[in-house]
Amino acid sequence: MNFADTAFILICSALVMFMTPGLALFYAGMTRSKNVLGTVMQSFIMLGIMSVLWAIVGYTLAFGSDIGTLIGGFDFFALQGVGMDTVNSPASNLPHLLFMIFQCMFAVITPALITGAFAERMKFSALVVFSSLWLIFVYAPMCHWVWGGGWMAKMGALDFAGGAVVHMSSAAAALAACIYIGKRKGYGREAFIPHNLPMTLLGASILWFGWFGFNAGSALAANGVAANAFVTTHFGAAAAMLGWLLVEKIHSGKPTTLGAASGAVAGLVALTPAAGFVTPMASILIGFIGGMICYAGVLLKSVLGYDDSLDVVGIHGIGGTWGALATGLFASIGAEGLVYGHPAQFMIQLVSVIATWGYCFVVSWILLKIVDRYIGLRVSEEAEVNGLDVSEHSETGYQY
Amino acid sequence: MKKIEIIVRPFKVEDVKEAVKALGVKGMTITEVKGFGRQGGHKEIYRGAEYRVDFITKIKIEIVVEAELVPEVIDAVRNSALTGKVGDGKIFVTPVEETVRIRTGETGRDAI
Numbered sequence: 343m344n345f346a347d348t349a350f351i352l353i354c355s356a357l358v359m360f361m362t363p364g365l366a367l368f369y370a371g372m373t374r375s376k377n378v379l380g381t382v383m384q385s386f387i388m389l390g391i392m393s394v395l396w397a398i399v400g401y402t403l404a405f406g407s408d409i410g411t412l413i414g415g416f417d418f419f420a421l422q423g424v425g426m427d428t429v430n431s432p433a434s435n436l437p438h439l440l441f442m443i444f445q446c447m448f449a450v451i452t453p454a455l456i457t458g459a460f461a462e463r464m465k466f467s468a469l470v471v472f473s474s475l476w477l478i479f480v481y482a483p484m485c486h487w488v489w490g491g492g493w494m495a496k497m498g499a500l501d502f503a504g505g506a507v508v509h510m511s512s513a514a515a516a517l518a519a520c521i522y523i524g525k526r527k528g529y530g531r532e533a534f535i536p537h538n539l540p541m542t543l544l545g546a547s548i549l550w551f552g553w554f555g556f557n558a559g560s561a562l563a564a565n566g567v568a569a570n571a572f573v574t575t576h577f578g579a580a581a582a583m584l585g586w587l588l589v590e591k592i593h594s595g596k597p598t599t600l601g602a603a604s605g606a607v608a609g610l611v612a613l614t615p616a617a618g619f620v621t622p623m624a625s626i627l628i629g630f631i632g633g634m635i636c637y638a639g640v641l642l643k644s645v646l647g648y649d650d651s652l653d654v655v656g657i658h659g660i661g662g663t664w665g666a667l668a669t670g671l672f673a674s675i676g677a678e679g680l681v682y683g684h685p686a687q688f689m690i691q692l693v694s695v696i697a698t699w700g701y702c703f704v705v706s707w708i709l710l711k712i713v714d715r716y717i718g719l720r721v722s723e724e725a726e727v728n729g730l731d732v733s734e735h736s737e738t739g740y741q742y
Numbered sequence: 743m744k745k746i747e748i749i750v751r752p753f754k755v756e757d758v759k760e761a762v763k764a765l766g767v768k769g770m771t772i773t774e775v776k777g778f779g780r781q782g783g784h785k786e787i788y789r790g791a792e793y794r795v796d797f798i799t800k801i802k803i804e805i806v807v808e809a810e811l812v813p814e815v816i817d818a819v820r821n822s823a824l825t826g827k828v829g830d831g832k833i834f835v836t837p838v839e840e841t842v843r844i845r846t847g848e849t850g851r852d853a854i
Contacts, residue, residue: 533793535786594787604789640789653789 344435350564357555358447364548371542376729378739384457403482411493458652459516499694503560505615513659514702525649546603557617571617578629582609585633608636611661619673761822781829
């Protein structure tokens with residue numbers, strides 16, 4: 343066991359935990375005031391449900407001994423054999439419990455990311471059941487494929503901190519969900535204007551802060567790779583903010599605060615798969631291009647006609663895909679990408695992108711169908727008009 | 743007695759208040775209102791999507807004065823609220839049948 347690494351990853355775990363309430367604020371500020379609590383709750387509840395599920399069954403499915411490169415076995419069911427020492431720990435320098443809880447924070451935030459797609463119209467009960475099933479049937483296998491010794495890892499796919507596991511998987515589910523559930527009442531006819539952009543900016547800032555734990559912590563050690571991931575994450579977000587605002591200024595005339603926040607998050611997403619594999623200069627390039635591409639990504643929904651309320655597909659999907667491919671282009675630390683003479687790495691990344699989107703979209707669709715059949719995904723029209731705060735939680739966010 | 747209803751730009755409220763106080767007007771009521779006139783609304787942009795906001799925030803001032811004071815008040819309001827740009831607002835004058843001061847029971851001109 344390495345005590346410096348242990349101390350560092352303990353702190354990183356706490357940083358990643360803080361991203362989920364950060365995400366809650368980021369999302370809630372973009373909704374209308376009658377849905378502020380409903381939206382916050384959709385993220386915050388994940389700290390409850392996903393943590394418990396992860397401890398009982400999620401962790402073992404993701405990191406238990408490999409079964410056919412597809413899923414983990416039940417050897418760590420209910421955390422048996424996950425102890426204070428390094429025995430069986432996938433990271434030999436860290437207590438097994440610490441590795442487990444660090445991964446738990448990723449399992450918490452990933453289903454929360456999806457909620458942005460169906461904000462303002464999904465039943466809370468349906469969300470709870472869908473997210474629980476999703477953790478078991480989508481997240482755990484994806485996590486096993488990439489980090490638990492599954493087929494993507496064996497193929498040599500590079501995903502430093504979760505471009506496929508976290509961002510593409512949640513975006514594919516988000517796309518399935520917003521198509522399946524349908525558009526919000528009045529979508530396209532009335533304006534759905536964010537009710538509190540300072541809240542969104544605060545949320546984006548907390549995400550940025552927590553992301554240092556997410557990406558640097560994914561080095562699983564307090565070392566140079568962690569430092570590099572920290573630096574590339576920061577520069578990626580910074581450059582993406584500039585890329586987004588530049589396109590926005592050209593396209594619609596003014597740089598907006600929502601654009602600055604969105605661009606930064608897009609950059610953080612894009613750097614997630616690449617963080618430990620690229621140089622700081624490459625991260626600026628990846629971020630800058632990522633910001634521009636994600637701006638185009640959010641415009642896609644009006645072209646294709648789906649109502650992805652808070653642009654999960656546009657930012658996490660497009661950003662995560664770009665990041666995964668960019669890793670295959672610009673990787674130079676610990677692996678080499680196309681630019682450094684290894685086109686095969688780019689092809690591996692491409693396969694992982696297609697497989698992730700395909701698997702996560704299809705299984706999410708099936709889960710949505712099951713939940714819709716037995717519970718019903720969408721609130722009634724009256725409940726939607728009254729807002730989820732009152733109709734789902736009997737509370738209101740603001741007393742005027 | 744007349745009620746003068748004045749719609750002005752929010753940043754002009756203080757100027758209007760000072761101008762009509764100088765004429766001896768003793769009270770006024772203000773409300774934040776939203777609406778549109780010839781100025782129309784404005785454009786807001788969220789993640790590249792443009793929304794037209796038709797209703798712009800204005801302040802409505804209500805003053806009740808004796809009929810003979812009305813022309814002076816109108817002049818004072820016009821002078822103090824004018825920027826010359828579209829969207830400066832409107833003044834409406836309507837008759838008031840009765841006024842009662844709740845504390846004393848005084849009515850009419852004494853109650854203004």
